[in-house]
Amino acid sequence: MKKLLLSVLFSGLLLTLTAQEVSYEEYDLDNGLHVILHQDNSAPVVITSIMYHVGGKDRTEGRTGFAHLFEHLLFDGSKNIPTGGWDEIISTRGGQNNANTSQDRTYYYELFPSNNLELGLWLESERLLHPTISQEALDREIEVVKEERRLRYDNSPYGQLLPVLGETLFEKHPYKDPNIGYMEDLEQATLDDVRAYNKKYYVPNNAVLVVAGDIDMPETKKMVSDYFGPIPRGEEIVRNYPEETPITQQITKKTYDPNIQIPASLVAYRTPGFTERDYRVLDMISTYLSDGRSSKLYKKLVDEQKQALQISAFNIGQEDYGMYVIFGIPVGETPLQTLVTEIEEEIASLRIELISEKDYQKLLNKFENNFVNSNATVAGIAGSLATNYMLYGDTSLINKEIEIYRSITPEEIRDVAIKYLKPNQRAIIEYLPGEKMEN
Incomplete structure (x- = not known):
């Protein structure tokens, strides 16, 4: 019966929409977090998601792969969530979650039956407010990322295509380096490095929160304010990446x-x-x-x-x-x-x-x-x-x-x-x- 119920709930995610206009409301909290709300009460499903404007290109020389490393670290736990507890909390409430990182951004999300909206907002506020970034967690996730690199890049047929393209087409811009980073950079990452990276990029004014699905707008706005409003604003991020010289010879x-x-x-x-x-x-x-x-x-x-x-x-x-x-x-x-x-x-x-x-x-x-x-x-x-x-x-x-x-x-x-x-x-x-x- 439980599996049947979940199937019915998540089938709402697969309902094809017509090309009608998507309605939404957007606004900023005082701390700079941009919020976008989309109400669709056609199925009892809700998604809570955050996109951070940080990706593989946001690094210094010798410290590649940090954004992808953080994608893993920020699932490790928080002040109020024990190590390994993230997935357990979500799965026991009938939810699904995942994340992905590109050269330009990192995206986290949870899909829930809509009566778990508050849980989804609390989880993402925990990730933003006080994640667990300990030496033990760092050592563990570095090994996980290194194994992922071996599996998807180093030991996979044609796995070096994207890294080769990047190093061929770019000489100066950080796109020359792989999103997942180099093994030696991962191995040399220190706890001070990653804590400084978290402080710089994982701040409300470098993020957008999207809540979509079966929601009540006034109630959702209040929960967003309660869970995310108190989080301190971070320093403004300045990006100044070098421009590439045009390619004029094959x-x-x-x-x-x-x-x-x-x-x-x-x-x-x-x-x-x-x-x-x-x-x-x-x-x-x-x-x-x-x-x-x-x-x-x-x-x-x-x-x-x-x-x-x-x-x-x-x-x-x-x-x-x-x-x-x-x-x-x-x-x-x-x-x-x-x-x-x-x-x-x-x-x-x-x-x-x-x-x-x-x-x-x-x-x-x-x-x-x-x-x-x-x-x-x-x-x-x-x-x-x-x-x-x-x-x-x-x-x-x-x-x-x-x-x-x-x-x-x-x-x-x-x-x-x-x-x-x-x-x-x-x-x-x-x-x-x-x-x-x-x-």
């Missing part, structure tokens, strides 16, 4: 992965951050090139010419700079250079010709469908509200972002391809099996 690189047997080719470009309009145009280009079996690169290289096992274009969005990447795995003895040549042929076509009206309409249909799906659950809405406020600086994008995509023209697609996707602005990376040969 970068060629070979890298080796002992965990693979089939090589891969990467064609990569440094692109603008995701607040720029051109980022969204590049989104459309990547969808046009490789989203689905009828896309240009897939149809050509996989279906027709049988030259690739896999071909994918990714528009990797980040706050300061993006990465536009085309990844291909060849069939049999097909040379990697053949994939590069065929990829460039399709991109050159984008730089010269306008896409057809049929392809353009298909693109718009896909983006409209993605837009509706992104707001199809309470959890999706909460994540969108937090991201739009924190990283894009415009909460209202939850309702109007699709209008930006609809306004992008075939001519603009051509112009953006000309601006960013030229051979002299790219990196060609041969991702090869085996160990790197030492001289």
